[in-house]
Amino acid sequence: MAFDTQAINKSRQNLTDYDEIWLFGYGSLIYKVDFEFIASEYAYITGFSRRFWQGSHDHRGTPEYPGRVLTLTPSSGERCFGRAFKVNHEVFEHLDHREKNGYLRHEIPIHLSDNRTVKGLIYLASPDNAAYLGEASIKDIATQIFNSSGPSGLNRDYVYELAAALREQDEVDEHVFEIEKTLVAMD
């Protein structure tokens, strides 16, 4: 699959059909909210875990030296905590462009903090996309992140900002916190 997923996202889902759209953020969407939203709540999805397994050529790295950013991997019985946003379909023009490096929108049930479950969307980078890097040891992931930067800044700041945002909502993510700890030791 090509690097730029904007056209695929546009053709896969007709968002004007939705009465309301909930978007679940598990990575930079939690702390970099550069889009308008109608409502926002802490939320979780089931069956997935966050992993720094996606290459970043356009935000936290370059084509020559890609950084590592998050995607979700199927993980039976797991909950991934994040933040849900109720949005208008227009925001996807912006977000599809922002997240064009291999991410496709998928439908998923989102569990909101008031116990409601709503149909929503996530951006997911699957192993068949051209920017996918896949699994590596904590040390190797942290080393790549430590040495990477791109137009959006240092790759390690992506990790630090996400870890701080998770702490603020009292969530623990062992993968994220392990990478953070390893990065801090290198700094």
Ligand code: BEZ
């Ligand atoms: C998110 O924060 O949900 C997100 C992560 C990676 C790409 C797009 C969105």
